Amino acid sequence: MAKTSENHQCMDDLKAERERCSFNKHEITTLLDGGEDKTKQRRKIEKVFLSDPEFLDATRPEYLSHEDRYANELRKACHMIRKFNEDEEIQQLVGQMDGIRTLMGSGLGVALTKDGNPLALHFIMFMPSIMGQGTVEQQGEWMGRAWSGEIIGTYAQTELGHGTFLRGLETTATYDPSTEEFVLHSPTITSTKWWPGGLGKTANYAVVMAQLYTRGRCHGPHPFIVQLRDEETHQSLPGVTLGEIGPRLGMNTNDNGFLCFSHHRIPRTHLLMKHSQVLQDGTYVRPANDKLAYGTMVFVRVAICFDTYRQLQRAVTIATRYSAIRRQSELVPGQPEPQILEYQTQQYKILPLIATVFGIHFAAQSVWQTYNDVTGSIHDGNLDLLPELHTLSCGLKALSSSDAANGVETCRLSCGGHGYLASSNLPRIYTTTTAAITYEGENTVMWLQVARYLIKSFREARQGHRLHHSVSYLTPRPASTHALQTNLSNAALVEAFRVAVSHLVGEVAARLQGQCDSGMVFEHAWNACSVQLARCAQVHIRYFTCEEFLSGVEKAEVSEATRGVLMRLCRLYLVFHIIGNQGDFLRSGALTPSDMTTLEEELATLLAALRPDAVSLVDSFDIHDRILDSTLGCWDGNVYERMFEEAKKSPLNQKDVPDAYYKYLRPLMKASL
Numbered sequence: 001m002a003k004t005s006e007n008h009q010c011m012d013d014l015k016a017e018r019e020r021c022s023f024n025k026h027e028i029t030t031l032l033d034g035g036e037d038k039t040k041q042r043r044k045i046e047k048v049f050l051s052d053p054e055f056l057d058a059t060r061p062e063y064l065s066h067e068d069r070y071a072n073e074l075r076k077a078c079h080m081i082r083k084f085n086e087d088e089e090i091q092q093l094v095g096q097m098d099g100i101r102t103l104m105g106s107g108l109g110v111a112l113t114k115d116g117n118p119l120a121l122h123f124i125m126f127m128p129s130i131m132g133q134g135t136v137e138q139q140g141e142w143m144g145r146a147w148s149g150e151i152i153g154t155y156a157q158t159e160l161g162h163g164t165f166l167r168g169l170e171t172t173a174t175y176d177p178s179t180e181e182f183v184l185h186s187p188t189i190t191s192t193k194w195w196p197g198g199l200g201k202t203a204n205y206a207v208v209m210a211q212l213y214t215r216g217r218c219h220g221p222h223p224f225i226v227q228l229r230d231e232e233t234h235q236s237l238p239g240v241t242l243g244e245i246g247p248r249l250g251m252n253t254n255d256n257g258f259l260c261f262s263h264h265r266i267p268r269t270h271l272l273m274k275h276s277q278v279l280q281d282g283t284y285v286r287p288a289n290d291k292l293a294y295g296t297m298v299f300v301r302v303a304i305c306f307d308t309y310r311q312l313q314r315a316v317t318i319a320t321r322y323s324a325i326r327r328q329s330e331l332v333p334g335q336p337e338p339q340i341l342e343y344q345t346q347q348y349k350i351l352p353l354i355a356t357v358f359g360i361h362f363a364a365q366s367v368w369q370t371y372n373d374v375t376g377s378i379h380d381g382n383l384d385l386l387p388e389l390h391t392l393s394c395g396l397k398a399l400s401s402s403d404a405a406n407g408v409e410t411c412r413l414s415c416g417g418h419g420y421l422a423s424s425n426l427p428r429i430y431t432t433t434t435a436a437i438t439y440e441g442e443n444t445v446m447w448l449q450v451a452r453y454l455i456k457s458f459r460e461a462r463q464g465h466r467l468h469h470s471v472s473y474l475t476p477r478p479a480s481t482h483a484l485q486t487n488l489s490n491a492a493l494v495e496a497f498r499v500a501v502s503h504l505v506g507e508v509a510a511r512l513q514g515q516c517d518s519g520m521v522f523e524h525a526w527n528a529c530s531v532q533l534a535r536c537a538q539v540h541i542r543y544f545t546c547e548e549f550l551s552g553v554e555k556a557e558v559s560e561a562t563r564g565v566l567m568r569l570c571r572l573y574l575v576f577h578i579i580g581n582q583g584d585f586l587r588s589g590a591l592t593p594s595d596m597t598t599l600e601e602e603l604a605t606l607l608a609a610l611r612p613d614a615v616s617l618v619d620s621f622d623i624h625d626r627i628l629d630s631t632l633g634c635w636d637g638n639v640y641e642r643m644f645e646e647a648k649k650s651p652l653n654q655k656d657v658p659d660a661y662y663k664y665l666r667p668l669m670k671a672s673l
């Protein structure tokens with residue numbers, strides 16, 4: 001198709017946007033990558049993988065059958081592993097140890113295998129379970145084979161009847177000392193494992209969470225490594241029933257599966273025994289903390305924060321570039337149609353989401369640091385910080401996944417009708433991101449875990465105990481430190497968050513106490529207050545994110561111009577969330593109605609100040625067009641031509657008159673003749 005003047009206009013629009021950049025884009029790219037070397041390394045890896053024709057798709061996945069879609073993604077996932085294992089240069093680039101997991105979880109990995117990677121659970125949960133839950137000997141036995149792909153595993157915990165309530169799992173693992181084996185059994189239909197990714201057809205092994213019984217006593221859910229399929233024929237083993245659970249909202253190439261056991265025997269040594277053991281005679285050795293068996297979930301919750309960050313990065317890049325090339329309506333009658341990014345309401349949709357990307361980035365880095373510190377101290381026998389890590393990982397998983405999913409949907413809406421097209425890639429990004437609200441701990445449940453910690457800390461503080469870092473502000477303070485901050489500086493706004501959360505927690509703690517005092521059992525009182533409890537948790541984690549965002553920008557090693565734009569984004573994040581939740585700030589007296597008016601005026605100023613940098617900000621995410629995979633978001637802005645090219649590929653367009661016309665429509669249309 002010949003280039004139209006409309007296409008030239010789009011490309012010129014993006015060029016003009018880029019020319020007015022007020023900061024150093026490369027500094028932001030390297031800040032997000034974690035350093036200049038990391039940026040170079042990432043780009044090299046992307047080049048190697050994106051230039052490999054094996055990763056090209058013959059057709060859009062939407063045009064393939066369910067089975068062919070699965071097969072195509074499996075083909076690419078296997079090729080990724082083979083390429084990694086065979087190429088020393090790639091191993092050095094990506095890092096030999098966690099390399100393939102990093103690769104699969106990266107923006108590149110997620111883009112190479114579209115709509116779910118059937119091997120994802122192998123790297124994200126199966127291997128981390130062996131490392132985190134297995135003894136050194138067990139790691140030695142399984143890890144080499146798992147790294148090479150000789151065995152493929154998944155993580156089978158959720159059952160038809162129970163996902164959230166782990167203590168309610170029904171699969172049993174009963175120790176038989178006479179043969180030194182565990183007998184795995186699914187006693188009811190609701191005990192069928194349901195959902196694990198890769199379980200349906202891909203995995204031949206799984207880490208299975210089952211209730212451990214020995215000497216007639218149940219010791220709760222424990223992780224077992226279980227062979228499911230024959231290593232030669234890949235057929236399911238006797239006593240093991242396996243399959244795929246059918247199509248889902250998204251992630252349809254992940255072959256989420258079902259699994260039941262009929263008295264399936266495994267050796268005693270297949271209980272992952274780093275934290276608790278069953279001796280040959282059936283003696284149970286308790287772990288230092290029962291919740292250590294849940295360690296893999298903690299790791300994955302942190303990993304999910306990084307994944308949702310990357311998904312939102314992609315969506316907002318698409319929405320921002322498109323908003324800079326799309327012209328619609330008249331701002332001033334008779335004047336040329338403006339770019340839709342000129343409309344303040346469009347800026348209000350998009351710019352806070354660019355800020356959110358940075359907010360999640362800094363908060364996730366901080367939680368990742370906590371994860372490493374705490375796992376290090378657990379290794380040395382110190383479990384003091386485990387509740388802090390559990391709370392932060394639950395909270396940030398919930399905040400990042402809900403912000404990202406809502407944000408991706410806002411991006412789709414901001415692209416009007418075209419955002420609904422599969423070729424915009426926004427539908428697929430949405431279905432992938434929204435799944436993270438549910439998996440690895442449904443978000444409401446995660447918020448209530450955070451609330452549990454807040455209430456416990458609030459009470460402990462009143463008994464004079466010292467609190468852990470993230471909740472230390474719940475300590476009672478003299479009224480003077482709660483005094484209203486009239487300058488509305490960043491520090492004052494962060495303090496306003498502290499005051500608002502303290503007030504919310506104080507209120508709900510008093511309500512809980514009041515209900516208990518009037519005779520209600522604590523658990524019922526908790527349930528009766530749980531809407532408010534979840535709210536406290538949300539504001540607390542938002543506060544945590546604001547604080548990490550602010551300190552991240554202050555500490556960043558960047559030029560003043562770059563720090564300037566980052567500070568404007570951070571300020572926007574603070575102001576946006578305070579205005580959006582002003583009730584919490586007004587009720588607690590942290591801010592006044594007149595402060596809100598001032599902040600609303602500032603919001604408008606911030607949107608206008610950030611608007612000229614919008615395209616450059618998303619450019620600095622440095623997302624390759626193949627990784628973006630969007631007709632609307634491509635670098636050159638040649639949107640309309642790409643949309644047309646994609647439409648022409650539809651199988652329906654291969655014939656002017658489709659066969660279905662002759663079969664169904666024609667007989668109807670000609671029936672009266």
Ligand SMILES: CCCCCCCCCCCCCC(=O)SCCNC(=O)CCNC(=O)[C@H](O)C(C)(C)COP(=O)(O)OP(=O)(O)OC[C@H]1O[C@@H](n2cnc3c(N)ncnc32)[C@H](O)[C@@H]1OP(=O)(O)O
Nearest residue numbers: 105157163164165166291294297303304307390439440441
């Ligand atoms: C690398 C790339 C990444 C990409 C990712 C994308 C692909 C992803 C693919 C998809 C992958 C998806 C894969 C999947 O989806 S895998 C399946 C994931 N499933 C879940 O996440 C289930 C959610 N449920 C739970 O975690 C627990 O049952 C909860 C937490 C709800 C309660 O539990 P329980 O009923 O047993 O406990 P309790 O409420 O009586 O509380 C008792 C005490 O225990 C403490 N406690 C609880 N838990 C922990 C913990 N973990 N560490 C430390 N402490 C913990 C708790 O604070 C409390 O402390 P205290 O208040 O008494 O002091």
Ligand SMILES: Cc1cc2nc3c(=O)[nH]c(=O)nc-3n(C[C@H](O)[C@H](O)[C@H](O)COP(=O)(O)OP(=O)(O)OC[C@H]3O[C@@H](n4cnc5c(N)ncnc54)[C@H](O)[C@@H]3O)c2cc1C
Nearest residue numbers: 155156157158162163164195196197435439440441442444
């Ligand atoms: C795409 C996808 C991939 C998955 N992959 C895996 C996997 O690889 N391995 C695996 O084992 N599992 C996997 N899962 C399962 C997933 O972990 C569970 O679905 C999730 O933990 C939620 O549990 P549930 O389905 O039992 O929901 P439910 O707990 O039944 O939730 C239903 C509703 O009840 C509410 N609710 C439940 N308990 C409480 C409570 N205590 N207080 C207040 N409200 C409550 C929830 O908030 C929600 O609104 C996957 C799920 C999805 C969608």
